[in-house]
Amino acid sequence: MTTRMSTLLSRDGGRSTRRLAVAVLLGLVAAGILTGCSVAGNEANSWLASKPIVESTELRLTGCEALCDPRVEGTIADDATEGDVRALVQDATSYLADSTADGLRISLNYHNVTLSVGTDAQQAEQDADLVFTVLHDDRVESAGLGWDVPLVYTAPATMTAVFRDYGTEVPVAVMATESDEHGAFMLVTDDGRPCASTGLLLAAFDTLITDPAVAGVDLSVCRSLAVTIGDSTGREPMLAHLQPLAADPALTGITVEILQDYQAKIVLTGGAVAPTP
Known part of the structure; x- marks a missing residue:
């Protein structure tokens, strides 16, 4: 088997070896990109997970064949108070405003509402008002806000x-x-x-x-x-x-x-x- 493999490599002038080397190199580059891109996402995910009213979080990488644009999604406990939710919205807004990561987004799920957080504090307050208006409206089955x-x-x-x-x-x-x-x-x-x-x-x-x-x-x-x-x-x-x-x-x-x-x-x-x- 070793002799046959050596013969095949010699026949193609080492092209198989070069293709293998290129594949390995591309894999390493992709891994490097993924690691570099996901750092901001991992940090944001850890930050959101540390919040007492957040029950669970999920990190997703989208765009560029899933190698960039980290999206962090957190689910807030149903028994969280309105004051705590409003405070978290403002904290998440400040976090994104201070972040230098490209494409980083944070969304919060609370009961039947999903809020995509932005970077403007005044808009965050208005978004939070709309969240609780929707939550108290029996006609609304679910809502996606902040877009x-x-x-x-x-x-x-x-x-x-x-x-x-x-x-x-x-x-x-x-x-x-x-x-x-x-x-x-x-x-x-x-x-x-x-x-x-x-x-x-x-x-x-x-x-x-x-x-x-x-x-x-x-x-x-x-x-x-x-x-x-x-x-x-x-x-x-x-x-x-x-x-x-x-x-x-x-x-x-x-x-x-x-x-x-x-x-x-x-x-x-x-x-x-x-x-x-």
């Missing part, structure tokens, strides 16, 4: 009411709870400011989500309304239903679409049917 657009899950029947309460001043995305049997419903603000079409579109949204022929509704207030139907038999009835809405002068500039299998089939512009690609 550019907060995400709130609720039952379809309460989506527009929750949207009105949370999305009139700041951007927000309201989604039907994943466990709901009705389908995929999503309601999003564009910039947090209501427009002339808001009330009309919200009323249409409430009607559409109760229609058994509708599999999903995606409403981006002041921009677009996309209705997904279950099968082709619902296309004409839905077209008849949506044409008057699309023709309303208050919806000028709003794109209204009818989709099947989440692919655009009909686009309405000013009530007229526009061809799809």
